[in-house]
Amino acid sequence: MRPLKIQAPLDEGILRRLSVGEEVLISGIIYTARDAAHSRLIELLKKGLPLPIPLKNQLFYYTGSTPCPPGKIFGSAGPTSSYRMDSLTVPLLSRGLRGMIGKGQRSEQFGRLLRQYGAVYFLAPAGAGAYLSQRIKKAELVAFRDLGPEAVYRLWVDEFPTLVGIDTKGRDLYGVRTNLPFS
Amino acid sequence: MNRALLKEITRQVARLCQESNYGIREDVHNSLYQAAGEESGLSKKILDILLENIEIAQRERIPVCQDTGICAVFLQIGPGVEIEGDKLGEAVEEGVREGYRDGYLRKSLVSDPLFSRKNTGDNTPALIYFDFELPFPNRIKITVFPRGFGAENMGKIAMLSPAEGEEGLKKFVVRTVREAGANPCPPVVVGVGIGGTLEMSARLAQKALLRPINQSNRDSRYAQLEGELLKKINELRIGPQGLGGKVTCLGVNVEYFPTHIAGLPVCVNINCYALRQASSVVEID
Numbered sequence: 018m019r020p021l022k023i024q025a026p027l028d029e030g031i032l033r034r035l036s037v038g039e040e041v042l043i044s045g046i047i048y049t050a051r052d053a054a055h056s057r058l059i060e061l062l063k064k065g066l067p068l069p070i071p072l073k074n075q076l077f078y079y080t081g082s083t084p085c086p087p088g089k090i091f092g093s094a095g096p097t098s099s100y101r102m103d104s105l106t107v108p109l110l111s112r113g114l115r116g117m118i119g120k121g122q123r124s125e126q127f128g129r130l131l132r133q134y135g136a137v138y139f140l141a142p143a144g145a146g147a148y149l150s151q152r153i154k155k156a157e158l159v160a161f162r163d164l165g166p167e168a169v170y171r172l173w174v175d176e177f178p179t180l181v182g183i184d185t186k187g188r189d190l191y192g193v194r195t196n197l198p199f200s
Numbered sequence: 201m202n203r204a205l206l207k208e209i210t211r212q213v214a215r216l217c218q219e220s221n222y223g224i225r226e227d228v229h230n231s232l233y234q235a236a237g238e239e240s241g242l243s244k245k246i247l248d249i250l251l252e253n254i255e256i257a258q259r260e261r262i263p264v265c266q267d268t269g270i271c272a273v274f275l276q277i278g279p280g281v282e283i284e285g286d287k288l289g290e291a292v293e294e295g296v297r298e299g300y301r302d303g304y305l306r307k308s309l310v311s312d313p314l315f316s317r318k319n320t321g322d323n324t325p326a327l328i329y330f331d332f333e334l335p336f337p338n339r340i341k342i343t344v345f346p347r348g349f350g351a352e353n354m355g356k357i358a359m360l361s362p363a364e365g366e367e368g369l370k371k372f373v374v375r376t377v378r379e380a381g382a383n384p385c386p387p388v389v390v391g392v393g394i395g396g397t398l399e400m401s402a403r404l405a406q407k408a409l410l411r412p413i414n415q416s417n418r419d420s421r422y423a424q425l426e427g428e429l430l431k432k433i434n435e436l437r438i439g440p441q442g443l444g445g446k447v448t449c450l451g452v453n454v455e456y457f458p459t460h461i462a463g464l465p466v467c468v469n470i471n472c473y474a475l476r477q478a479s480s481v482v483e484i485d
Contacts, residue, residue, distance in 0.1 A: 053317075083263050086304040093263040093306075098350050098383050120350075121383040121442065142246060143350075143441050144385040144474050146266040148253035165319045166266075166306045178249075180443075191382065191442065 022176065026074040027115045032137050035181050037188040041139065042176040047076045047118070048159070051097055053167040055105040057160075062108050069160035070169060073113030076139075079120075081166035083146070091153040091172070095146030096120040099138070103127050110134040118179055122191045132187035139179035140190065152177045201284050205484060206291040209342065212480050213273060213295025216344035218303035220478035221263040224254055227412040228389060228450060228475045235387055235440075235447040243445030247387075250440070250473055264474045265385075268305040269346030271296050272327045274410065276334035276341040281484055289328055296326040299344075308349070329403075336481075343410065343479040351388065351472040354380035355405070357398060360464040366425070369394065369466050374432050376468040377449065382442020385472035389413060390433065390452045393467040395459035404455040405469035410477070413451025426452045440473075 020040035023031055025047050035041060048070050050058070061068055079099055083092035099119030106114070107130065115136045120143035131138060141149060155173035162168050183189045223229070232254075236247040257264040273292050277283060300307060300323040309324070310317040327347075334341055356376045360368050373392055380388075393404025416423035429452040439445025450473070459465060 080266060081306065081308075082266050083268060083306040084304045086262065089260075089262070092304060093257070093266045095266050097267070098353070100383070120385070122381055140441070142249045142253075143382070144265055144472055145249050145253040147257035147260065147262050147264055148249055150262065151256065165321070166308065 020178070025076040025116070025174075027076055029074065029115065029135055032115060033135060033185045035137055035184055037181050037184045037190050039181045041179050041181060043076070043118075043139070043179060044175050044177070045173070047078050047172050047174055047177075049080050049082070049094075049170045049172060050077045051079050051081050051167055052101055052105075053164050054161055054169050055102055055109070057164070059105060059108050062112070070171070072109055074115050075113065076116040076118065077109075077114060078118045078141075078172065082150070082170070083166075085156070091150050091156045093146035094150050094153065095144055096141040099123055106130065110136055118177075123183065123189070128183050128187035128189050128192075131183050132185060135185045137181060137185060138183040140182040141177070141179050149177070201282065201287055205482070206287055208482055209288065209291040209340070210295040210298065212342050212482060213292050213344060214299035214302065216342060216478040216480060217271060217296055217299025217305060217346070218261075220344050220346055220476040221268050221303065221305055222261050223258050223476070224264060224473070225412075225475050225477045227414050228473070229254060231413060231450040232387070232473060235450065239440065239445050239447060242443055243440045243447070246440040246443065247447070263305060264476065265348055265472070266306055267308060267348035267350060268300070268323075269348045269476075270309055270327065271300075271323060272329065272345040272347055272406070274329045274331060274343040274345065276331045276343075278334040278336045278339045280337040281340060292328055293324050293326055296324050297322045338484045340482045340484070341479060342482065343477060345410065345477045348472060348474070351384035351470050354384045354470045355468055357401060357465065357467045359398060360466055362462070362464050364464065369464070370429060370432065372466060373429055373468050374436070377433050377470065378436050378438070380470055381438060384470045385474065386438050386442055387440055387447045387450050387473050389450050389471040389473075389475050390429070391469040391471065392429070392452065392454045393456075393469070394454060394465070395457040396465060397459070398465055400457055401465035401467035402469070404457055405467040408453035408455040409469060409471055409475065411453050413453065417454055419456075422454045422456060426454050429454075
């Protein structure tokens with residue numbers, strides 16, 4: 018089956034048609050955010066302060082890249098383990114975040130959250146930071162510079178390769194592949 | 201220690217930080233090629249991407265993985281080498297600092313693990329291990345082993361009771377890999393340390409990952425244990441990226457040490473497919 022091509026920011030109607038396990042190539046604008054950036058965003062929300070990035074229909078990429086060498090567009094940037102963000106995602110979903118790209122399993126409760134909000138969890142090839150960096154066409158630091166590798170970047174990606182890990186019905190790829198021992 | 205030698209150690213450590221991160225260890229790379237030949241469908245596709253990832257990293261001289269790790273540095277010091285521990289340690293730290301800065305490697309350390317969690321900015325301190333078992337006189341062998349945390353976080357120690365024996369140990373190792381699932385970026389390499397104390401078992405498990413996966417333990421009983429563990433782990437069918445498949449683990453290495461009459465410590469150290477290591481030998485005139 019040929020991979021489906023979609024755009025980011027995300028279209029809610031298109032998201033609802035994605036099905037767990039499907040190959041999806043993502044093009045457009047995404048934002049990097051991992052552990053510390055999530056904590057900062059939540060802190061700002063709690064204080065009622067404006068966020069440095071939009072959330073509505075946006076797609077987060079859980080990555081902390083290596084520094085960009087001269088003459089290149091971005092450093093090595095593969096997905097980090099997503100489970101660490103499980104407890105940090107509700108306030109972002111409730112303000113419009115509709116997708117995240119990462120690696121590995123998430124909590125059972127997380128699938129229910131995605132169903133509730135009509136959001137999707139995408140899996141990128143784990144451990145392929147050099148390969149994935151080639152799909153990044155432009156990058157711009159937008160927030161939390163002091164966090165170093167955990168700062169937030171706006172990335173323009175072209176056909177970024179993913180699989181649908183959890184779809185808007187809450188179906189989990191690690192759960193539906195029946196022979197997996199840890200689902 | 202003379203200044204030229206310390207400088208050479210700094211230079212070598214810096215170079216090894218970069219070399220290790222721009223590829224994966226050759227034996228593991230070969231094993232990954234073989235694995236790609238055994239898989240089909242999605243698992244094969246994922247392994248092919250990982251192989252292409254390594255090619256790109258080597259060609260472009262960029263890290264195979266963005267997590268360039270906390271840097272473990274092993275110094276095997278041969279007879280006849282006079283060292284001053286503090287100066288040698290500082291030379292290594294400086295090497296890590298330069299290597300991570302000039303190689304555009306990610307600085308992934310925080311100074312305080314619990315409270316401020318502020319990035320140290322230069323990826324130091326390094327974890328330095330001294331070993332005096334090198335059989336060659338007047339030489340220092342340096343091995344740099346960056347430890348990424350996707351896999352490191354999945355490691356475990358158990359203080360088994362001696363009565364649990366071989367069966368208990370196998371169950372613990374297999375369960376640890378099963379529970380890690382997709383998180384440590386399978387196909388994994390597993391280091392198992394048995395014996396010593398709680399602390400020693402962890403050292404042994406890490407040391408086990410320094411041995412090529414195509415070399416078995418010299419003790420035939422432990423070599424057999426390695427083979428059995430590999431088979432049992434692959435029967436889990438976790439597969440590449442945890443999405444199912446024949447190849448969950450590329451190799452299991454076991455190291456052991458005498459222990460107390462009341463104990464059977466065992467540590468499991470899981471490494472991702474991207475086992476990064478580089479070594480060089482510095483000769484002393």
